[in-house]
Amino acid sequence: MSNVYIVDTTLRDGEQTAGVVFANEEKVQIAKMLADLGVYQIEAGIPTMGGDEKEAIKKICKLDLGVSIMGWNRAVIKDIEESIACGVDAVAISISTSDIHIKHKLKKDRDWVLKSMVDATKFAKKHNLYVSVNAEDASRSNMDFLIKFAKEAKEAGADRLRYCDTVGMMEPFSIYEHIRRIIDEVGINIEMHTHNDFGLATANTLAGIRAGAKYAGVTVNGLGERAGNAALEEVVMALKYIYKNDLGIKTHLLKEVCEYVSKASGRVLPLSKTIVGHNVFAHESGIHTDGVLKDSKTYESFTPEEVGLQRQILIGKHSGRNAIVAKFREYEIDLTPEEAEEILKRVRSLSVQLKRSLFDKELIYLYNEMREEKIKDVNLQNNI
Ligand SMILES: CC(=O)SCCNC(=O)CCNC(=O)[C@H](O)C(C)(C)COP(=O)(O)OP(=O)(O)OC[C@H]1O[C@@H](n2cnc3c(N)ncnc32)[C@H](O)[C@@H]1OP(=O)(O)O
Numbered sequence: 074m075s076n077v078y079i080v081d082t083t084l085r086d087g088e089q090t091a092g093v094v095f096a097n098e099e100k101v102q103i104a105k106m107l108a109d110l111g112v113y114q115i116e117a118g119i120p121t122m123g124g125d126e127k128e129a130i131k132k133i134c135k136l137d138l139g140v141s142i143m144g145w146n147r148a149v150i151k152d153i154e155e156s157i158a159c160g161v162d163a164v165a166i167s168i169s170t171s172d173i174h175i176k177h178k179l180k181k182d183r184d185w186v187l188k189s190m191v192d193a194t195k196f197a198k199k200h201n202l203y204v205s206v207n208a209e210d211a212s213r214s215n216m217d218f219l220i221k222f223a224k225e226a227k228e229a230g231a232d233r234l235r236y237c238d239t240v241g242m243m244e245p246f247s248i249y250e251h252i253r254r255i256i257d258e259v260g261i262n263i264e265m266h267t268h269n270d271f272g273l274a275t276a277n278t279l280a281g282i283r284a285g286a287k288y289a290g291v292t293v294n295g296l297g298e299r300a301g302n303a304a305l306e307e308v309v310m311a312l313k314y315i316y317k318n319d320l321g322i323k324t325h326l327l328k329e330v331c332e333y334v335s336k337a338s339g340r341v342l343p344l345s346k347t348i349v350g351h352n353v354f355a356h357e358s359g360i361h362t363d364g365v366l367k368d369s370k371t372y373e374s375f376t377p378e379e380v381g382l383q384r385q386i387l388i389g390k391h392s393g394r395n396a397i398v399a400k401f402r403e404y405e406i407d408l409t410p411e412e413a414e415e416i417l418k419r420v421r422s423l424s425v426q427l428k429r430s431l432f433d434k435e436l437i438y439l440y441n442e443m444r445e446e447k448i449k450d451v452n453l454q455n456n457i
């Protein structure tokens with residue numbers, strides 16, 4: 074598989090999540106973190122919104138982070154002028170290609186769409202900008218028209234085409250066919266931009282890459298319109314471990330970046346959030362814990378340290394003896410097999426009462442309780 078470039082749109086589509094607003098300093102900090110992580114391009118926002126949005130984009134450009142900074146635009150010359158005023162080196166020029174959007178939203182026709190896109194692209198190229206032509210609602214567009222659109226974009230000088238599954242209604246097999254057809258018939262670079270309405274955003278991005286797309290448009294934590302976009306952390310780690318394609322992203326920083334964006338966006342990271350959730354390397358079940366203690370590869374695809382997390386062995390209702398023995402060794406207590414068995418019984422009972430796994434101090438309490446009962450039994454037997 075050829076190399077793949079990460080285009081992060083946390084600051085544009087991510088901030089379009091209904092109810093989410095980043096402070097200007099947060100936008101700048103997120104851009105710095107993304108640059109440290111090693112993404113190829115940051116879609117920093119929408120210059121034509123003006124005000125704070127424009128100021129934040131300008132600040133990000135001035136930082137000279139060593140990554141490409143893209144401004145998002147409609148296929149409108151004035152929008153692109155605003156992007157140029159911010160100092161971006163790249164522009165996204167977006168326009169809908171589906172008849173649903175053309176007829177009911179834009180209230181125009183296909184020729185108007187082609188002309189607006191070509192004029193805007195030529196204008197941006199004249200200003201030496203890198204251009205991504207974005208086919209909004211590409212996945213619901215007539216394929217012949219989408220091919221024509223892509224050909225005209227390429228002729229006008231576009232550097233790539235963003236294929237948007239705007240309402241997230243594609244599945245990997247069809248997306249593979251769409252992307253292959255565009256590449257075969259047009260020979261243009263493709264960026265995947267997928268939404269998660271059916272939980273398929275990451276799968277669809279991977280399918281597009283499998284078909285030859287070179288750019289993956291993602292957001293941190295999968296933020297974005299409605300159910301969100303393909304998550305940066307999922308796409309990067311899936312490429313590395315499923316497709317064996319290491320993009321050189323500093324994955325050990327992922328947890329920190331995801332936590333920062335979670336706080337800045339006011340969207341809590343679920344404990345079991347893929348890749349970076351606090352509990353995705355927590356093991357409790359006896360068979361799993363036994364396996365992990367013998368060799369972590371038995372139940373982990375990669376090590377927690379690789380994404381900035383730590384492994385946790387929890388003791389609770391589903392634990393087994395080996396985990397209990399290992400846990401007590403951490404407290405420098407060597408349990409006999411009988412003691413481990415006895416403590417396990419007590420752990421199960423207490424976990425059910427509390428409806429959770431147990432803390433260290435509760436395990437020590439159970440141990441002391443067991444020892445005291447044993448001493449009492451011995452004393453009783455000896456009539457003391
Ligand atoms: C799928 C996506 O994520 S697309 C990106 C969506 N992001 C946003 O909308 C966030 C930022 N948006 C904004 O700040 C504003 O909507 C602006 C500045 C872009 C435009 O603001 P306004 O001039 O107030 O227009 P408003 O938002 O009400 O309507 C959008 C207008 O743009 C037109 N339009 C929409 N998309 C495009 C496009 N790609 N190219 C050209 N025109 C477009 C619409 O037809 C409508 O035009 P009309 O006023 O002639 O009917």
Ligand SMILES: O=C(O)CCC(=O)C(=O)O
Binds near residue numbers: 086209237238240
């Ligand atoms: O990226 C674009 O230009 C299109 C807007 C978008 O986010 C989408 O269609 O999902």
